[in-house]
Amino acid sequence: MRLPLSPNIKEMPMRWINSRPGNGARLALALLPFLVVAVAYMVGSVERLAENPNDKLLPGLAALGDAINRMAFVPDPRTGDYLLWSDTGASLTRLAAGLGISTAIALLLGLVIGILPFARAALSPFVGAISMVPPLALLPILFIVMGLGEASKIALIVIGVAPIMVRDLALTALSLPREMIVKAETLSASSWQIALRVVLPQILPRLITTLRLQLGPAWLFLIAAEAISSDSGLGYRIFLVRRYLSMDVIFPYVVWITLLAVLTDFLLDRLRIAVFPWSELEKGK
Amino acid sequence: MSALSVKNLWKEYGDQIVLENVSIEIETRAFVALVGPSGCGKSTFLRMLLGQEVQTRGEILLDGQALPKEPGPDRGVVFQRYSVFPHLTVLGNVMFGKELQASRLAARLFGSVRRVVEEEARAMIAAVGLMGSEDKYPAQLSGGMQQRLALAQALIMRPKVLLLDEPFGALDPGIRAEIHVLMKKLWHEAPMTVVMVTHDMREAFTLATRVVAFERPRDRPEEKLRYGATITRDITIWPPRQAGQASLFRPDRDGPVSSKGQ
Numbered sequence: 276m277r278l279p280l281s282p283n284i285k286e287m288p289m290r291w292i293n294s295r296p297g298n299g300a301r302l303a304l305a306l307l308p309f310l311v312v313a314v315a316y317m318v319g320s321v322e323r324l325a326e327n328p329n330d331k332l333l334p335g336l337a338a339l340g341d342a343i344n345r346m347a348f349v350p351d352p353r354t355g356d357y358l359l360w361s362d363t364g365a366s367l368t369r370l371a372a373g374l375g376i377s378t379a380i381a382l383l384l385g386l387v388i389g390i391l392p393f394a395r396a397a398l399s400p401f402v403g404a405i406s407m408v409p410p411l412a413l414l415p416i417l418f419i420v421m422g423l424g425e426a427s428k429i430a431l432i433v434i435g436v437a438p439i440m441v442r443d444l445a446l447t448a449l450s451l452p453r454e455m456i457v458k459a460e461t462l463s464a465s466s467w468q469i470a471l472r473v474v475l476p477q478i479l480p481r482l483i484t485t486l487r488l489q490l491g492p493a494w495l496f497l498i499a500a501e502a503i504s505s506d507s508g509l510g511y512r513i514f515l516v517r518r519y520l521s522m523d524v525i526f527p528y529v530v531w532i533t534l535l536a537v538l539t540d541f542l543l544d545r546l547r548i549a550v551f552p553w554s555e556l557e558k559g560k
Numbered sequence: 561m562s563a564l565s566v567k568n569l570w571k572e573y574g575d576q577i578v579l580e581n582v583s584i585e586i587e588t589r590a591f592v593a594l595v596g597p598s599g600c601g602k603s604t605f606l607r608m609l610l611g612q613e614v615q616t617r618g619e620i621l622l623d624g625q626a627l628p629k630e631p632g633p634d635r636g637v638v639f640q641r642y643s644v645f646p647h648l649t650v651l652g653n654v655m656f657g658k659e660l661q662a663s664r665l666a667a668r669l670f671g672s673v674r675r676v677v678e679e680e681a682r683a684m685i686a687a688v689g690l691m692g693s694e695d696k697y698p699a700q701l702s703g704g705m706q707q708r709l710a711l712a713q714a715l716i717m718r719p720k721v722l723l724l725d726e727p728f729g730a731l732d733p734g735i736r737a738e739i740h741v742l743m744k745k746l747w748h749e750a751p752m753t754v755v756m757v758t759h760d761m762r763e764a765f766t767l768a769t770r771v772v773a774f775e776r777p778r779d780r781p782e783e784k785l786r787y788g789a790t791i792t793r794d795i796t797i798w799p800p801r802q803a804g805q806a807s808l809f810r811p812d813r814d815g816p817v818s819s820k821g822q
Contacts, residue, residue, distance in 0.1 A: 452642035457612050458710075459645075460631035462657030462717060468667040472660070476647045553647050556699035 373432025389448020744815025
């Protein structure tokens with residue numbers, strides 16, 4: 276006896292979860308949401324400008340281009356600086372200092388907490404508690420104690436970012452398989468050698484990843500600090516021109532900050548793959 | 561010499577008794593396979609030999625000396641997983657122990673010392689059949705090759721005792737048979753005692769000189785907590801296997817014996 280075949284096998288459409296875009300389609304799909312936002316902005320801008328040519332809320336392309344030109348390529352009449360670049364320089368210097376200090380702290384404390392049970396007992400609850408303090412609530416204290424200069428802004432970034440990085444790295448070090456540590460011990464490794472050659476190299480890729488994840492918060496704290504007290508910086512400029520409703524400056528600045536952050540994020544990941552090729556091979560295992 | 565002597569060993573986790581009154585004498589150059597049902601404490605026993613865990617009572621002697629409370633270079637180990645370092649290449653993995661031993665502070669070797677160690681490591685890599693893979697990372701190796709690498713990495717330290725915790729359990733049968741041949745060869749050549757935990761009876765009887773079974777003599781649910789497992793069978797393979805010697809009756813049974821012998 277022949278069993279009937281299951282009906283219309285051919286006509287059955289492929290499940291949605293199993294159909295994947297090709298390379299071109301993927302690029303098009305990736306660009307689509309950006310395009311939608313840009314078009315929506317343009318439409319809104321044109322509509323508002325048609326109603327009131329002096330509208331400042333959604334400036335048109337010409338106004339935006341004019342503002343970008345003014346900020347980036349024409350020296351400021353008062354100081355002689357090219358404002359966009361001097362602001363970028365000031366902000367990136369603060370950001371780099373804050374993230375650099377945070378990275379050093381995270382690497383040191385994360386490693387020690389992850390490896391040494393005594394250090395873990397002493398520091399882990401403390402770091403856990405510190406990471407729960409809302410950093411912006413500390414900003415007035417920082418301004419009072421450290422003054423309104425660079426130190427307090429860098430300190431805010433460090434306080435906001437470092438504790439989470441420390442915890443992340445400590446957890447990464449702790450989650451290394453016990454077998455690996457034991458194996459190193461049977462190869463005559465001391466605690467120092469295990470830290471230096473087993474744990475440290477294996478948490479460095481995660482250090483880069485955790486740094487990438489903290490880029491957003493770091494920018495947040497930077498701009499908050501610059502908004503309150505500064506005389507230069509991307510955040511300072513945005514909050515300064517807000518008084519004149521200068522959306523034509525604010526929009527390009529926001530886009531520029533986003534671009535910088537996205538680029539840093541991308542470059543850090545490239546760096547990880549270039550320096551620790553094995554970490555990419557281990558992915559998905 | 562590398563004789564293990566275990567006397568009245570107990571292991572308890574709180575109220576739970578895992579092993580009770582385990583005593584065994586393991587002679588130098590023996591190859592002991594530990595078998596038994598899951599959860600009978602044979603891996604716990606191996607971890608105590610390794611120094612990863614400390615017994616509750618009793619003593620373990622290696623050549624008459626009590627074992628230190630932590631793992632050391634006299635006892636090599638190969639686990640089922642995570643036995644090699646993912647951030648080091650094959651060559652780096654095999655050289656690793658030697659580098660740690662020779663350079664206590666930097667844990668790295670340079671120049672002529674490095675070349676000597678590298679040569680030894682390359683010989684070891686060749687001995688386990690991994691020539692040509694020196695610059696690969698473990699993630700680029702198959703499961704069988706990773707275990708070969710783990711063996712090379714452990715054996716370059718010339719341990720007195722090699723401890724194997726289900727090392728070949730995740731390999732498919734063909735690869736496993738190949739690595740059994742390698743294992744016999746290494747056991748014949750290196751002056752070490754081997755203790756291996758395995759689920760595979762066939763593997764136990766293929767490789768070992770002695771098969772030791774762990775079991776719970778009392779295994780009713782209400783007895784499980786307060787009665788641990790102990791050694792219930794201790795079978796010597798017949799005709800006997802001896803390290804460095806081909807079997808008298810079937811010369812090919814015990815794998816390739818190099819002329820160096822013991």
